[in-house]
Amino acid sequence: MSEAGGSDPGDGDAADLRVDALSGRRVIVAAGRAARPHTVAPDPPEDAGRIAECPFCAGNEAKTPPELARTGAGDPGTPGWRVRVFPNLYPIVGAGSSADGPHEVVTLSPDHTRAFGRLDPAAAVEVFTVLRDRVAAQLADGRAYAVAFINHRRAAGASIAHPHAQVVGLDFVPPEVIAAQHRAATADADLLAADLDLAKAHDTVLVDGAASSWLPYAAGTSFTVRVAHESAGARFDLASHTELHAVATTLHDAMTRLDVLLDDPPYNIVAHTAAADGTGPRRWYVEVMPRTSVIAGFELATGLLVNAVPPEQAAPMLRGATR
Secondary structure, three states, X not given: OOOOOOOOOOOOOOOEEEEOOOOOOEEEEOHHHHHOOOOOOXXXXXXXXXXXXXXXXXXXXXXXXXXXXXXXXXXXXXXXXXXXXXXXXXXXXXXXXXXXXXXXXXXXXXXXXXXHHHOOHHHHHHHHHHHHHHHHHHHHOOOOEEXXXXXXXXXXXXXXXXXXXXXXXXXXXXXXXXXXXXXXXXXXXXXXXXXXXXXXXXXXXXXXXXXXXXOOOOOOOOOOEEEEEOXXXXXXXXXXXXXXXXXXXXXXXXXHHHHHHHOOOOEEEEEEOOOOOOOOOOOOEEEEEEOOOOOOHHHHHHOOEEEOOOHHHHHHHHHOOOO
16 A cells, blocks of 8 residues: 555555545555446437437527626627526525525537537637636625536536536535645645646656646546646636636646547536635646546445546556547
8 A cells, every 4th residue: 555655556456545645535546446347338328309409509598597698799698609608597506595606507619519628729718718707706796615617428417418617606615625725734835736746756647837737646536637737826716818728728638638538428627726715725726537437335435535547557548549
């Protein structure tokens, strides 16, 4: 077994206990689990009728709540948009509840099949610019915290197949964000930088630059990728265009590789950020978690995540995945 920064696992299928340098979470890397047989059928493909009725597609704007923002041409509620924002009809939080706050949908493109990794790089930057601005708008309205994320496909939590992001605001700072603040305050160094250095030591870096992408040495799920800018501040909503452009294009590169290697997998993308008062990580960053497995009984009982594909094996696979 090895802690963060420890030796590589031994030969064969031996399990390896690792500690994530960023979160402090313990993870079991069990390469032998990848060989298990799978007899559960995958999600069925969408039929043409369901796609035609999709409320997020261009021409169906009347099927959503009134829009809040858009990029592209056209009046509100009409086609012509490139990215479109409107309230979620079935929000996680809501006005008048004990969990008060806005919940917005951000459609990535009018194209029903254009997931984030299948956008062109300029469109990926535009999407992340809109996400930053919607987080900023919610904080400007007095919310304590707001987070932007993408759930892609049913296994990752999406109820509508059309690629979209979501932005949720809260009137309180969530426990995990407070915990990130505590870890950052008690650490001797920048935890993101330490995580990237550990990835370099184990050759799991995809892009090494102003904005870097890497597979964490103690990734809790297979093919997890983190992306961060070396000069980013704590808050995503305050990111400069230079930082945003570099992170979005680096993330797009990683998502394109994941799409090719894993054939459009379910995934979650989260822009981890500090709260309005600065509580949270020292630098905002993006994390991609493909849903190649499920959290099952062992994980629920122990709080330990199990990764069946060691990052040092997954990284060269992703480097070789090009379209």
